[in-house]
Amino acid sequence: MATIEFDLRATLHVLKQPGVDLVLGHNTAILTLLQRASGRRVIINMDGIEWRRQKWGKAAKAWFWLNEWIGLKFVTVAIADHPKIAEHLSKRGRTGSVVIQYGSENIPGAPTEALDTLTVEPEGYFVSIARMEPENSILEMVRGFVAAKTGRKFVILGKLLPEANTYHASVLQAADEDVIFPGAIYDQSVVQALRVHCLAYIYTGIKSVEQIRR
Template sequence: MPEGPAVNTTPPSSARRSVNILGCRGVPAAHGGFETFAARLAPYLVKHGWDVTVYCQEDVAPGADMAMHDDNWQGVHRRHIPIARTGPVGTISFDLKATRDVLSRPGVDLVLGYNTAVFAALNRIKRRKVVMNMDGIEWKRAKWSAAAKAWFYLNERAGSYLSQVAIADHPSISDHLRSVSGIKSVVIPYGADLIIGADARLLEPLGVVPNRYFVSIARIEPENSILEIVEAFSLKPRNAKLVVLGKLEDGNAYHQRVKAAASAEVDFPGAIYDADRLAALRFYTLAYMHGHQVGGTNPSLVEALGAGNPVIAHNNRFNLWTAGEGQFYFSTVAECAVHMEHLLANPDAADTARAAARARYARDFEWDKVLGQYRMLLADVADGAPVKPAY
């Protein structure tokens, strides 16, 4: 058989602008929002003349070869770090090894998330340029233990002080960082794809009809208001469906409460990762249900705006800024139910909300705009130019 094209595994040189991306599991995306973001940003920067390295966590069995190795993906230099431990301990080990390795490489260090921000002390000792995305207010999430909250609290402050430039994905996150650390951050939101069409046949296995169902796409946990959304929908027959995506566990007491509150019109198909099916679910929904109470520019909400979804969201500063005017907000089960009934009975109201969602998306959340802001920021840091911390 003919040989395939040669794979360039040579690390970036110092001749051009360089960036090293740490803090995510790697590219292409297979896990969460930061991986999706890195899979967008890294090739984008390559196309604009940058040398880009992404550190990738490679889960291996105990006793496997633990040597780091390199390859190339879409012009991006990937540095693979084998990790034989799972869970948070494995992630911390990966982040520490990546931080130690990057100290000898050229370029700006872009750290996605502050979960192990204390390690950035090593970068700053070496006088490296560190840009850190400060993510959400992780230590306020109810799901974490007291020890985990203390760890996140410590690292949020460490990230604020150790990064040369802190990025907030939401103005309220920027305000929070200023209030607790006194630092000024650069606000760059998350991005999403524009969805202007989808295959309705992909809905058939789920038994839903276009514009006659609501959808929730989130982890099923208290701070995402899943119980309240299910209770609101289940107050009476709707002649419609509520589709709740997410993994349900038999041993989880909250999950059992959610299931017990559901009427026969609520479906729990589990977690769905197929991109085309998710696009169809978003595109044809009557409204996207967003119960998140804590966080910044939540990727799932931004994706709903990109799909032109009417939004029924928990009433808080994070969601109000992201979804913007023309959407629907609730603080109680009763308010949530009122908004559902209103959209079911008023197609014109849904159309108005769809137009508002698309306008909000176009204003701040198109990928080209978001990635362009990152490119300009990283170029300023690489060149030693002053960075303006404002939105």
């Protein structure tokens, strides 16, 4: 409710301002009806398919489904951050969405000292950086890594709350001593060092032990 209240206040404020409106996420896209009714141009980044996430109950999924539909039907421009999201939006009736994919700055190098606190050596570990959500296949990655017995470490960045989240608890239970959970790290020097010096980055779409071994 706090997010909805904040978004409503932001919407009412922006109605008094000149310019084009940029909305990041469709979770309260119902509020864009106020913007469109005022004759404003609204660009919305549709983000992910929130109503499919396992963590939400039926009421929340229905809310997200409705807001995704409203966002697709009534905004001026819909932005997809991946071609697959654009494909999903097209299936829901919104053709011609603009695809602006995520990118990353080129990191030519980083000091190895930042790795010391994590007790890993350059090219002696795999790394993954993602939210601890079932859709990001964290549990599958951990199980695959443990079964593969690579002799390396696996550093997984992301907020882990096993006491409050049963999925997080399952991830922690599946891990062995070679899986390291440093939490969510916002120090860019550490994040860059982890990316530069890892043996490989494990993508969140991993589904099998064979992919880890390759």
